[in-house]
Amino acid sequence: MDTHDSLPAEADTVIVGAGIVGCSTAYHLTEFGREDVVVVDQGPLPTTGGSSSHAPGIMFQTAEEKVLTKFANYSRKLYSQLEDDDGNQLYSETGGIEVARTDERMEFLQRRVEHGTAWGVPDPQLLSPEKVEEKLPLVDSDVIQGGYYSPTDGQVSGVKACAALAKASMDRGAKFVPHTRTEDVAVEDGEVQAVVTEHGNIDCDEVVIATNIWARQLGEQLGVHLPVTPVEHQYTITEPLEELSDDRDVTDDPVYENYREVSGERADRLLANPDRPILRDQDHALYFRTHGDAYGIGSYNHEPLVPDPQELGGNEEDGEQGSVHEFSDYHLNNPTHPDRPDKAPRQASDELLPATEGKELEHKYNGMFAESPNGLPVMGPVQEYDGLWTAAAIWVTHAGGAGRALAEWMETGAPKLPDGPIDLSHCNVNRFQPHEGSWDFARDIGGEEYRIVYNIVHPKWTWTDHQRDIRRSSVYHKLQELDAELWAEAGWEEAQWFDSNADLLARYGEDVPERDGWEAKYWSPIEGAESLHVRNEVGIHDMTSFNKLAVSGQGADEFLQYLCTNDMDIDVGQIRYTLLCNEEGGVRADVTVTRTDEDRYLVLTTGREVGQNHVAWVEKHAPEDVTVREVTSELSSFVLTGPNARDVLSEVTRADLSDEAFPFYTTQELFVKNVPVRALRLSYAGELGWELYTPSEYGEQLWEHLWEAGQDHDLRPYGNGTLDSLRIEKGFRLWGQDLHTEHNPYEAGLSFAVDLETDFIGKEAVVEAAEGERIDHEVACLTLDDEDAVVFKDRPVLDGDESLGYVHSAEYGYTVGACVAYAYLPPEYAEPGTDVEILHEGERYAATVREEPLL
Known part of the structure; x- marks a missing residue:
């Protein structure tokens, strides 16, 4: 499909990058009726030489993040509709199996079932080792404990999908221009004016940066610091194996010559569809698929390899790909992954698939893809310039859905998939704090995201060793003195709980149920004691980061x-x-x-x-x-809350704090001793309280005044863990969890x-x-019938075997004496008194819909 048409002088929309994301975006924009769409790429088409060209195209749909699963599910349906020029369906629905070698991984696979059920993945299920071997005869069932099976997982060739999407787009009026390097985007008065290429300019109103590992460079030229980090991982293909059949003939594939020109002999393998389920061994950060009579082995099981974006090459005319680096045998044959120091990737691979042991690896390369600070796409309208959009850090697995959502966003102002709106707050390009645009941050956290991509990550886990202590509130050292358990939130060091409050357990411990296992990680019973103390006495919370x-x-x-x-x-x-x-x-x-x-x-x-x-x-x-x-950074802010909050504040201000003089939901300017303060009569904890704002240079002094005044009233600090419990008991929504654009x-x-x-x-x-x-769903406040039980968010809510929805947020309510969960359910199930169940860690927990607020 390669074309050398002249560069158009103008267009409504220009997409920079003709990889799978750019092609998907063009496909969906033209599906919505746009005709004046131009796609430019530095490489040939459809094998541009980017990540889409070397990716093995395996598609495991289930992820902890709902947005990735929804993108993948739509992508599967889209790719299943695509055909090559001979009428062959491009998507190979082989099924996908993830295996476990440890008890911990088997528990993780049970969560896979629950997430798959919550997000609508068809028929997710657990398999015994023997069932895994039935579906994948070359797997040694003696080295595994079981597997997670998703029957609709599979594989698609990124190059074939690009070709089909581009052809459909061109049939609807889009224009694709290869061998054209984009050098800049011209802007004026905060608006996009043109795309500047090596062959001339294209005047346009909108630009989509869909260049993946190259996205950061183009953004830097515009003063937009995109934290998109290129990282390398290894892919190898074995010599032919006697145990596998070879009925492939890819030489007559319409994209074969183009693919071979760019990728060499490995194109013969990469174009061959798998004939059995794709496989993932996350305990050793490995994945597998067949290529005819050979096995492809992908490895994330090595130390992070993070190239400098400024040193990335382009896609050259001689076929050299900027997204492929030379293979390093050392990283295959030695254990270099920080979390897997005991076994080399090749050893782990041969244990799982003994047929590959001792076999030559005929094709080997280090392929690049892009990471972001939270492992999610970087997409949406860039706030600095009208008409500038991004779509980066997106895999082939998710590109179909991401392209559809982005096209809807560009057309209607809100991202959607066919089954309704999809919240992209955690994918939005504007979500990042200023420090995240630095290369130091992007490099370190991008590398860490690579490191944990196959790790078992707790939903409350936070960065511990990298890029910490970036943003400190005025009372950071006060929090340290009080033995705060500090977690990183948007770069801020925030207290989750305070070890100095451990003595409160003697007072409130009987009302704080014990936890163990998964539910006890990243939790302290002190959170419960702090929560009860705020309800009964008074507490102070640093909310500067709001x-x-x-x-x-x-x-x-x-x-x-x-x-x-x-x-x-x-x-x-x-x-x-x-x-x-x-x-x-x-x-x-x-x-x-x-x-x-x-x-x-x-x-x-x-x-x-x-x-x-x-x-x-x-x-x-x-x-x-x-x-x-x-x-945000100009004002220190604290909330003083609890039944005794008025008594504490009255000791350090001359202002009248009575209900008559200072009513609920009003504000006044006052002095706390010698500190100027704007006081707001409200509290996210739901108790009597005041939010207190002062210029940052006064913040530490304000804290000290309040702290001194509070000593006679048993004033205690409390952290975010406590605040989450307090707010959910009162029915206050937390945006991004139980409140969002869906x-x-x-x-x-x-x-x-x-x-x-x-x-x-x-x-x-x-x-x-x-x-x-x-009104398809309505919010429902649920409490677990078992007063000692705890569930986490993102687990399915069930009526028998029917999935009704999923838990958006859940915290233990220490005053109500039960775990409180919020979910969106069909209206008939959202009525108070309705009985449902929540599937969590393989157990069904009875829950009841309650009138809200609970307190």
Whole structure:
């Protein structure tokens, strides 16, 4: 399909990169009716020489992250519809098996079943060692304990898929231009103007950067620091094995000559479809697929290899691929992976597949792909420039779904898949904090993401040894003095609990159920004691990391009304809880808005690691007469909360803190001794409390004043683990977990935050929800019937064998005496009193839908 047509002078949309992500995006944009789409690539087509060209194309659909599973599930369906020029289906639905060699991995595979059930993967199941060997006769069942089987997993050739997607796109009017290196994107007044290539410019309104391992370089030229990190992993193909048949003939494949020109003799193998289930041995970071009568062996089982993006080559005319580096035998034959120091990859591979032992490896290379700081795609509209989009750090497995969601996003303003909206907050290119754009950070964390890609990772795990102590609040050293268990949140060092509160266990320990196993990891019973102490006495929490925006200007009131679902006609000194919705009515954020002056407002949100998405959203929509300034780092903020909070604060301020003088959801400026403070009468913990904001240089002094005043009232610090428990008992949503863009305000049970007499973004869709349309699921507050049990989020909610939904968030409620879970269920199941079950760690836990809030 390679073409040498001249470069067009203009286009509506230019996609830079004709790998699987660029081709998928072009396919879906043209499917939606766009005709003026141009795709440019530095290499030949369809074998561009990027990651899509060397990837073995195995597709394991199930992942802990819902978004990856949904992308993969859609990709499977898309690839199954594609055919080559001879009418052959491109997707090989061989099934996929992940094996376990340890008890810990078998428990992980049980979680695979639960995640697969929650995310809609067809028929996920566990297999005995013997059943694994039945499906994969070359596997030695004596070295495994069992396997996870997904019957619809399989394989697709990235090159063949690119060819089919590109052909369909061109049939609908798109233009593909190979052998054309993009040098820059021209911008003016914050808007995209043109793509600058080595052969000339293409004037355009929109650009999609879909260059994967090269994405960082192009972004740097624009001053956009994309934390996209190229990493290497090894792939090898054995000599022919007697145990495998060879009925392949790929020489007549339409892409064969092009593929062989770029990839050499290994194209003969890579174009051959597998004839049995794909295989993964995650205990040794290995994966396998057949290539005719040979086995392909992929290894992540070596130390991270992170090339400098500035030193990456391009795809040259002589066929040399910039995404492929020379194979290093050392990393195959020696144990170099930091977490797997006892066995070399080749040894582990030969143990599992004895037929490969001693066989020559005919094809060997180090292929590159891209990682991000959280292992998820980097996609969406770049806030710095109107018309600039990204789609990077995406595998062949997920490219079909990612391209569809991105195209919907570009068309309608909200990402969707055919079964409905999909929340991409953790994939959004704007989610990153400023420090994450540095190469030091991207290199280290990209390498760490590579290291853990096949590790068993707990949902509460956080970085421990790399890129820590980047952001410290004004009371960082105070937290250390109080023996805080510090975790990294968006670069901030935040307390999860305080070991100095261990003495509280003598007082509250009987009401804190013991935990063991998976549920006890990254947890301390001190969290429970802190929670009960806040409910009974008083606590203080450092909430400096919460995102804060100062909005000002003559048009600030009209602007906020346009953004917010609630009535924002509030007086100076008032606070209002409200939602921000996207164009499709999905909840984009929940915020509190405080009017601090006639044309000044303080907007607060709890976004944590995705909070920058909210900042970008507000900034993007601000008109010229409104100034939006992020002030997160400018203000230290603490919340003083609990029944005795008024007593503590009264000792250090002359302000009248009575209900009459300082009502709920109002704000005042006051002094805490000699520290100027803006006090807000509200609390995310749900108790009597005040959020206290002061310029950062006063923060430590403010803490000291409060701490000294609180000693006679048994004031205790508390961490995020406690806050999560406190807020879920009160029914307060946590955006990114039990509140996100996949649900509208009425599904989320937040109709009180909507005023349909006002106009706001997404109102038409929200009105439909108010009228009973778009209500497929409703929020449900569940408590486990077993008062000592605990479940985690992302597990299926069941009625018998029917999956009704999944747990969005779950924490133990120490005051209510039960684990509290929030899920979105079909309306008939969301009624209080309904009995359901939650599948967690292989056990079914009876749960009951409750009226909320519980307290």
